[in-house]
Structures are given as structure tokens and as C-alpha cells.
Amino acid sequence: MSGLAFLGIGIGVVLTIACEPFIRRLINSHAKDPETGKPYPEAMVSFVCICAAMIPVGELWFAWTCSPASIHWIVPLLAGIPFGAGNTGVFIYASNYLTQSYGNSVIRSVLGGVLPLAGASMYASLGPNWAGTLLGVLEVVIVPIPFVFYKYGHKIRVKSPLILRMQEEKTKLEGKRAKRQLQLQQANRPDEEKAEVV
Known part of the structure; x- marks a missing residue:
């Protein structure tokens, strides 16, 4: 029964994957690298910028609707849709950008493997509302990162x-x-x- 709570995230994941042709069109609409004839790697970051904003929306929405009070169970479940869609978009296209630009994504993999270990104790000590809020605020703080790479990524790579x-x-x-x-x-x-x- 508790596994159904992930249904919203699953729907978000499927939506991002189903939208791949439209995302590819968005990426391919960017300026092309004259050497390769393909869009610059930063074109992928354009979609990461959109997804980076969706993640904290879903996280904060969930954080303040997940208490078993007068809020219907469907409301926090629906919060998983923007979270799942944004998370999937960031994971796929940021990984592709890092791999294409820097050759690997080892640091992302290490952080992705280590950070969840702290999740259970954080939620136990802070409670679901404040733990979710803390994560949501941290996600809001890092939203500008893909925008920086979108605007200055080419200069960073060249230098x-x-x-x-x-x-x-x-x-x-x-x-x-x-x-x-x-x-x-x-x-x-x-x-x-x-x-x-x-």
C-alpha cells in the first residue's frame, strides 16, 4: 500500500521519457557547433534549467501536504509528478552534458550514492514537513547552477x-x-x- 505513494513520481518519470521527441527538438533548435554540426553541449542544459525549477516545486508541495491531517491523500501524491519529471530530466540531461563536456560523471555518481544514506535519519529527526522543506530550500538554492552552465559553460570548457x-x-x-x-x-x-x- 505504501508503494502507491511513488505513483506520482512514476508518472512524472514516464512523462519526461514520453516527451523525449519534444525535448530533442528543443535541444536541436540551439546553435550548432561548426566542427561537429551538432548543437553545443550547453543545449542540453536548457532543459535541465526547466527541470531544476520543477524539483523544488514538487518537493515543497509534498513537504507541506504529506501530513495526515485534513489534506486528501491525492494532493501529496500529485506533488510527485513535477518532482519525478524534473528529477528524471536533470538526471538524464545533466549526466549527458557532463559526459559530453567533461568525459565522465563520477562525482555525480558518488554524491548520488552517498547522500541517500543520510535521508532516513534526517526524516526521523526533523519530521517529514521540515526535512522536505530543508531539501526543497537546498534545491531552490542550487537552481541557478544549470543557468550558469547554460550561459557560461562554453567559456568554462574553452578555458x-x-x-x-x-x-x-x-x-x-x-x-x-x-x-x-x-x-x-x-x-x-x-x-x-x-x-x-x-
């Missing part, structure tokens, strides 16, 4: 020697892969020519 070095290594690896692929194609070509003769 970072670490990122430039990682991009050079990535380009070298892609060159080696392309060279190996070409060698494999050339090695297979005589077999194909023999088969055509036969």
Missing part, C-alpha cells in the same frame, strides 16, 4: 586546460578507432572481391 586535454585525447582515440575501422574494411575487401568473382 579549462583539463577539458582541452581530455578533448584532445578523445579526438586521438576517435582517430585511432577510425583508422582501425578503415584497416578492417580494407582487410575484408579482398574476401568480398573474391566472392564477387566466384
Whole structure:
């Protein structure tokens, strides 16, 4: 029965995934990188900005409607929809941005694995209203982060020697892969020519 409380979050997750074609259109509408012909990585952050605002809305809505008082059970359940949709959008598109820009998302994974360990004791000591409020306020405080990356992410990447070095290594690896692929194609070509003769 208590598992039904996650129904709102599940609906939010499904909504974000179902909206992928529209999200992709939003991302592809941004300016293209002349080198790759694809939108700059910061284009993904445009959707993260929207989702980052949805998370605290859902969190604070839930925090102050989850008490078993005169509030109907559906109200906190509905709070899960913007929370689930925003959380899924941030998770997917921020991870893609970090991977595309910085090569990995190890820090996000470490934080995502460690922070939930404190959740149970925090909710037990503060209660659901104030624990949810604390999380909601922290989420509001970090909402500007994706906006900063959306506006200045390209400049940060261009000026970072670490990122430039990682991009050079990535380009070298892609060159080696392309060279190996070409060698494999050339090695297979005589077999194909023999088969055509036969």
C-alpha cells in the first residue's frame, strides 16, 4: 500500500521519457557547433534549467501536504509528478552534458550514492514537513547552477586546460578507432572481391 505513494513520481518519470521527441527538438533548435554540426553541449542544459525549477516545486508541495491531517491523500501524491519529471530530466540531461563536456560523471555518481544514506535519519529527526522543506530550500538554492552552465559553460570548457586535454585525447582515440575501422574494411575487401568473382 505504501508503494502507491511513488505513483506520482512514476508518472512524472514516464512523462519526461514520453516527451523525449519534444525535448530533442528543443535541444536541436540551439546553435550548432561548426566542427561537429551538432548543437553545443550547453543545449542540453536548457532543459535541465526547466527541470531544476520543477524539483523544488514538487518537493515543497509534498513537504507541506504529506501530513495526515485534513489534506486528501491525492494532493501529496500529485506533488510527485513535477518532482519525478524534473528529477528524471536533470538526471538524464545533466549526466549527458557532463559526459559530453567533461568525459565522465563520477562525482555525480558518488554524491548520488552517498547522500541517500543520510535521508532516513534526517526524516526521523526533523519530521517529514521540515526535512522536505530543508531539501526543497537546498534545491531552490542550487537552481541557478544549470543557468550558469547554460550561459557560461562554453567559456568554462574553452578555458579549462583539463577539458582541452581530455578533448584532445578523445579526438586521438576517435582517430585511432577510425583508422582501425578503415584497416578492417580494407582487410575484408579482398574476401568480398573474391566472392564477387566466384
